[in-house]
Amino acid sequence: MPLIDVTGLRHAIAGRPVLDIPHWSVESGRHCLLLGPSGSGKTTLIHALAGLKRPDQGRILLDGQAVWDLAAAGRDALRGRLIGIVFQTLHLVPALDVAQNLHLARWLAGLPRDTRAVAGALDRVGLGNRLGARPEQLSQGEKQRVAIARAVVTAPKLILADEPTSALDDENCARVLDLLLEQAEVCGATLLVATHDGRTRDRIADRLELPKLGAPARTTLGEGHAA
Amino acid sequence: MNIPSLAWAYLRRSALTTCLNVALLALGTGTIVVLILVGTQLQDRLAKDAAGVDLVVGAKGSPLQLILSALYQIDIPTGNIPLAQAQALAADPLVAQAIPLALGDSFRGFRIVGTDPAFVALRQASVAAGRLWQAPMEATVGWQVAQRAGLKVGDRFNGNHGLSAGGAEHEGMPYTVVGILAPTGGVIDRLVLTPIDSVWAVHDAHHHHHDGDDHDEHAHETEAAQPPDREVTSVLLRYRSPIAAARLPRRINAESGMQAAAPAVEMTRLLSLVGVGTDTVRGFGLLLVASSALSIFVALYNATQARRYDLAVMRALGATRTRIACLLLTEALAMGATGTALGLALGHGAVEMAGRLVPQARDMGITGLQFPATEPYLLILAAALSVLAALVPAIHAYRADVSAVLSRG
Numbered sequence: 001m002p003l004i005d006v007t008g009l010r011h012a013i014a015g016r017p018v019l020d021i022p023h024w025s026v027e028s029g030r031h032c033l034l035l036g037p038s039g040s041g042k043t044t045l046i047h048a049l050a051g052l053k054r055p056d057q058g059r060i061l062l063d064g065q066a067v068w069d070l071a072a073a074g075r076d077a078l079r080g081r082l083i084g085i086v087f088q089t090l091h092l093v094p095a096l097d098v099a100q101n102l103h104l105a106r107w108l109a110g111l112p113r114d115t116r117a118v119a120g121a122l123d124r125v126g127l128g129n130r131l132g133a134r135p136e137q138l139s140q141g142e143k144q145r146v147a148i149a150r151a152v153v154t155a156p157k158l159i160l161a162d163e164p165t166s167a168l169d170d171e172n173c174a175r176v177l178d179l180l181l182e183q184a185e186v187c188g189a190t191l192l193v194a195t196h197d198g199r200t201r202d203r204i205a206d207r208l209e210l211p212k213l214g215a216p217a218r219t220t221l222g223e224g225h226a227a
Numbered sequence: 228m229n230i231p232s233l234a235w236a237y238l239r240r241s242a243l244t245t246c247l248n249v250a251l252l253a254l255g256t257g258t259i260v261v262l263i264l265v266g267t268q269l270q271d272r273l274a275k276d277a278a279g280v281d282l283v284v285g286a287k288g289s290p291l292q293l294i295l296s297a298l299y300q301i302d303i304p305t306g307n308i309p310l311a312q313a314q315a316l317a318a319d320p321l322v323a324q325a326i327p328l329a330l331g332d333s334f335r336g337f338r339i340v341g342t343d344p345a346f347v348a349l350r351q352a353s354v355a356a357g358r359l360w361q362a363p364m365e366a367t368v369g370w371q372v373a374q375r376a377g378l379k380v381g382d383r384f385n386g387n388h389g390l391s392a393g394g395a396e397h398e399g400m401p402y403t404v405v406g407i408l409a410p411t412g413g414v415i416d417r418l419v420l421t422p423i424d425s426v427w428a429v430h431d432a433h434h435h436h437h438d439g440d441d442h443d444e445h446a447h448e449t450e451a452a453q454p455p456d457r458e459v460t461s462v463l464l465r466y467r468s469p470i471a472a473a474r475l476p477r478r479i480n481a482e483s484g485m486q487a488a489a490p491a492v493e494m495t496r497l498l499s500l501v502g503v504g505t506d507t508v509r510g511f512g513l514l515l516v517a518s519s520a521l522s523i524f525v526a527l528y529n530a531t532q533a534r535r536y537d538l539a540v541m542r543a544l545g546a547t548r549t550r551i552a553c554l555l556l557t558e559a560l561a562m563g564a565t566g567t568a569l570g571l572a573l574g575h576g577a578v579e580m581a582g583r584l585v586p587q588a589r590d591m592g593i594t595g596l597q598f599p600a601t602e603p604y605l606l607i608l609a610a611a612l613s614v615l616a617a618l619v620p621a622i623h624a625y626r627a628d629v630s631a632v633l634s635r636g
Contacts, residue, residue, distance in 0.1 A: 043633075043634055044630075044634075047629075047630040047633070047634075050543065052542070052543060052629050052630040052633070053630035072547070072548065073547050073549075076542070076545055076546065076547045076548075077545065077547075079543070079544075079545050080544065080545020080546075081545070085543050085544070087540065087543070087633065089536075091536055091537070091540050093537050093540065093541070094240065094537070095233075095236040095237045095239070095240040095537075096233075096236055100228065100236070103228040104228050104233070104541070104544070105544050105545075106228070107228035107229070108541060108544040108545040108546045108550075109544065109545045110545070113228065150544075
């Protein structure tokens with residue numbers, strides 16, 4: 001059973017079509033790039049997958065569960081349980097320190113407080129010594145790593161990363177992708193990276209290309225794909 | 228992590244705003260608490276000092292002045308009435324009890340009251356040391372008089388002319404302290420009680436000594452009385468039956484040269500007059516509480532605007548709408564509860580301090596360690612206002628389009 005299974009997904013914003021995905025699926029444990037220029041509907045698709053934005057048409061199955069058949073609270077619970085998100089703006093909660101940001105993610109996912117899990121996640125991204133730091137005390141690179149740690153601390157099945165490398169130089173772009181892939185492997189999660197950044201093409205083989213103006217999406221599968 | 232700890236983290240982050248809101252609420256609540264405490268205790272005291280007295284009869288004049296001077300000992304009397312008429316009242320079948328009062332002198336500002344021992348029973352006082360007065364020039368003093376003047380049984384003191392401190396001393400006519408009353412928290416604590424004969428005797432002697440002198444008008448309420456035409460200042464009456472309430476005051480006011488005033492009526496009038504002032508201050512207190520609620524609303528509304536991305540991220544991490552709304556309500560409730568608790572402490576503390584440090588408040592037995600039944604309503608009011616203040620921001624957060632907020636960044 002694929003982790004993500006999308007059928008007949010269409011969405012328009014202010015009458016302008018932005019998404020047209022006849023069919024797309026991602027097997028559990030595979031990683032996939034959502035490639036497309038700005039305005040091609042990458043963020044809309046990520047939000048639709050996460051149960052945050054209802055698409056105009058279509059069906060989204062996440063781990064076999066029809067996301068938009070669920071009530072709002074059910075979608076919230078599913079999101080907390082299955083998905084870890086790395087936002088484009090990273091956005092850590094400024095009122096909380098680094099460790100508390102991770103505890104918050106676990107709490108919102110309905111997981112018990114686990115100091116070792118939080119410390120371990122931060123340790124894996126090289127921030128084991130910054131548990132008590134405030135977000136404003138972190139460099140941009142450190143924030144990025146905390147955001148990745150926050151996304152994986154709930155041991156999700158799916159990690160959604162929205163433009164994680166767009167503002168980074170080549171070296172940091174490669175480092176962040178490495179970190180995302182590494183962390184996805186550690187927790188056995190599927191990584192879905194939405195990006196317009198061509199530098200990511202050769203790092204993840206499976207791709208869903210979203211052309212501009214809502215033209216039908218094209219799927220490219222890399223080596224080792226079962227289908 | 229839980230909602231209270233998250234709310235606390237946010238409140239701590241905007242510490243100055245939080246503190247100002249809490250302080251504003253505390254000031255409003257504190258003001259109302261002071262008014263409730265002082266108002267309640269003042270009314271209790273007034274009721275206690277008027278207990279057992281249905282009617283006060285004295286010289287014509289202001290009925291309120293008559294009540295204040297005879298019952299509460301806080302105003303000058305309206306004049307004197309003939310003893311014979313007072314005795315006739317005592318014999319009236321409509322009257323169950325009549326206690327005469329003769330005023331005119333004081334000791335260190337404490338009024339010397341010539342009266343019957345029945346007055347002590349009326350005030351539900353008891354003797355702490357010594358005994359009640361029996362013979363002329365014997366005095367039984369109230370608890371505060373003994374404490375402040377350092378009087379003990381066997382001491383002698385001279386009275387001063389007039390009802391306030393500073394009058395000429397009646398030399399050669401000393402009173403002997405034969406007893407000290409236990410504290411009651413009532414007006415009797417501040418009185419020097421003696422037989423009416425003592426008052427007459429002192430003023431007869433005074434009249435002989437100062438014949439022809441200019442005298443203070445108010446200090447002569449009993450002085451004009453010359454044997455055999457003795458006078459008293461007022462009489463405290465208790466009705467024999469309810470029907471007396473309808474007949475006796477009207478008859479006295481219409482058919483005699485005296486005035487009858489009912490404490491219940493006059494005190495209601497007084498409280499309604501004083502009430503205008505307390506209502507104004509209470510209104511001010513409520514205004515402060517409402518302002519703080521408005522301030523909490525503005526703070527939370529601004530916070531939800533400033534934190535809309537925070538809240539959207541939380542939603543994206545799995546927070547339900549209800550949990551986000553609860554977070555804002557918890558913040559408001561925390562501010563409301565802290566402000567109210569501080570206000571209660573502030574109000575009680577201020578009244579207790581006043582009760583200890585301000586002589587007038589101390590005399591009245593004002594204390595901050597009393598907890599009126601209306602106080603829980605204040606807590607409910609503050610909580611309700613806090614929730615109300617958080618309602619609009621909470622609904623905003625509840626309805627927020629998370630996807631749109633996250634897309635805008």
